Amino acid sequence: MLTRKQHQLLLFIDDHLRRTGFSPSFDEMKDALDLRSKSGIHRLISALEERGFLRRHHHRARALEVVRMPNQTGLATPSTTAADPFVPTIIPGGRAVPVAAPRADAPATSLPLFGKIAAGLPIEALRDANTHVHVPTDMLSAGDHYALVVSGDSMIEAGILDGDIVIIRQDDVAETGQIVVALIDGQEVTLKRLRRRGSTIALEPANPNYETRIVPADRVQIQGRLVGLFRQY
Structure with missing residues (x-):
């Protein structure tokens, strides 16, 4: 008991x-x-x-x-x-290869890789429509998705490491506690956990070495929510 x-x-x-x-x-x-x-x-x-x-x-x-x-x-x-634990996927040479071997007929979806996103200090996400990653279709929900490479270590306690590839569902709304891609002042993009505090938004890291950034809500635009993670070794 x-x-x-x-x-x-x-x-x-x-x-x-x-x-x-x-x-x-x-x-x-x-x-x-x-x-x-x-x-x-x-x-x-x-x-x-x-x-x-x-x-x-x-x-x-x-x-x-x-x-x-x-x-x-x-x-x-x-x-x-x-x-059925959450298991990251290894992506050697830009080709998605699940850790557990998929069925030969398992459907896959090609997602655009839009460059790096900061899991540390905000940096601009670089869009490169010529690069793609392939992910199992059944890990995606309805809507549009894209991939970003994580730069930095501020989300390590959320299991997100430097160099990981995160799968983002494109969306402009998110609930408190979700990990989001946030655009600040129309020019800085970062990956953080979102908390709403009245008329402000707190962008929380998952690493005690980083401070939470609190920004007026009208300066933050949600560009997507984290739905998956691949890891490159």
Whole structure:
């Protein structure tokens, strides 16, 4: 049996994994459980890991895996999140090759690669319509998509590393907490987590070495939302 806080944290992590494909930060877990410090989250995670409900991948940032979930009787049941984890795709030589080999007849979609986007200080995204990447069609939702190469390390705790290729669904709206491509003052483009604060927008990094940038809402234009990630080794 789990304590109430252990069960609450496990449900929060599992829901976050399903929605985003990566585990929440310690700050997000602390806020979700209304705890005063991160030390309480560390203790809860350790307890869940000891009981076999969570697995930590210590060589990766923000890499928690839900191994099993308790059912209503208190017995553990396998987690669909653990069975189907978010796995980046290797792209050697500009050709998309999934980590797990796809079916030979699996449909793929060619997306334009528009250049680099800052996951650090904002830089201009360079559009190059002559470069494309191929992604599995079933990882895309309705609407238009494009790809960008990440430059910088400010989103490492969200599992986004320098050199990764992010898949963006083109959109001009986003909910608080989503990772977005934001255009600032019509000239600077950055990849950050969006938070709405009254008449301002906070663009949050996922790295304690970087500061949150707060900008009047009328100076920010959302250009898309993160829906996928490829990794080049």
